[in-house]
Amino acid sequence: MSGIALRFARALPNAAGIRTLSATKAVGKGEQLFNNMMTVQQARKIPDFSKFNPIYDDITENSSVIELWKKQKAKELGPSATTATNVDALVRSEHNVFEPPEDFLVKYPKRPPGKGMQATIESDMFWSEDLLIPYEQFRKLSKKTLVVKRTVQMTRKGKIPSMYALVVVGNGMGSAGYGEGKSAEASRAVMIATRQAIKNMQNFPRYDNRTIYHDIEHKFKATKLQLWARRPGFGCRVAPMIHEICECIGMQDLAGKIHGSRNPMNVIKAFFEALTTQRIPSDLAKARGLRLLDVNHVYYGGIRPTYLGNRK
Structure with missing residues (x-):
């Protein structure tokens, strides 16, 4: 059961196997808690939020369960299952599966590309919101990689090599900035320096x-x-x-x-x-x-x- 559903009601199974909801009300100190049971018809109209809560539930697991229900329903119907749309509609009506509204979905903030995406575009400039400049201005920038060299950090365990890069970025209209980056790979160091240079731009x-x-x-x-x-x-x-x-x-x-x-x-x-x-x-x-x-x-x-x- 999802955390959002638990805030409004408590799910309890009945003898018929239909999920019903009961509201819990807290009274004064020393008194006992009591439950107001809902009817089966009222419980059928309330959707199961546990299948569509991305914070508390696993969406991939729920989708696999729904697909299993569809396969079982298709076997039961046999040749009468003409299209997949009919099977999907029957499964949704029997198991109370509904499409979540747009305002129910959680909108995650935009983040810079992950490690997998960065590996494919390390040599190129890519835009993200953390650069703090509009995309229209980002397209007009020009990059100059001025310094790329190998550095070594001496420790008691030995030498730790790394690559250093210094990049200058400007728009050709009076704004520019420089950035420095270090990494084990030269391309990664250039990418870090480029993003730092964009953030350090001034007129x-x-x-x-x-x-x-x-x-x-x-x-x-x-x-x-x-x-x-x-x-x-x-x-x-x-x-x-x-x-x-x-x-x-x-x-x-x-x-x-x-x-x-x-x-x-x-x-x-x-x-x-x-x-x-x-x-x-x-x-x-x-x-x-x-x-x-x-x-x-x-x-x-x-x-x-x-x-x-x-x-x-």
Whole structure:
């Protein structure tokens, strides 16, 4: 008997083998409990909730019992059982089997794919609700796997090898993020890093949707980074790692130089920190109480590069 049915009534078998329900009422202290028995006709109208409660009962076991009833009924009818629909209807009427309503079914929350599904799509990006972004935005993301290397953890029992991956994800419209992942397999580490990068995405301000607002000097550990804003059509003349990140963010014109450590992991983290240190001119104008005038857009209409492919 299901837990939901027990909350409303108690099932008791009678001499005829028909399941009836009895309501139990608690009275004052010192008095005995009494049961109000229902008639057989009333009990037949109440469905058996124990067959359709996914929390307290085994659905697969109940379905196998129903299939056994159908086979037994088909043998009894013999040639008179013309279709399976008639057998199903007879079994449902005799054993009080009913279709549960939609509001009775328990709606489980959506979860990310299990281990079996992840094994088939480890090399690809897959969407789930825990990424906290809509599916329409997820389809526009581009992924760059920048670092994949083998690491070893030294213990007193020996070396424990693992794979490390660093992935950058962006939409090409000013938003990007990086993530790190570790696993025994390289593909699994890349997948973990990719999902972490999507969760760490943030928006970076871009001047004219192509470059940074001002020159930047930033230091991250032993890495010193210098970035300069450039004119339209200049291109991204930076280190290969930064060039890949610029494609994910949507930077088109940028120059940069790296001093000190050129560790790829430190360079990537230094570049992301440097972009967050930008000071937008409109915010400075509001803080000083001055009026901001963009000369490039007002007097020159925003200079755009002219590519050879667009010329007639």
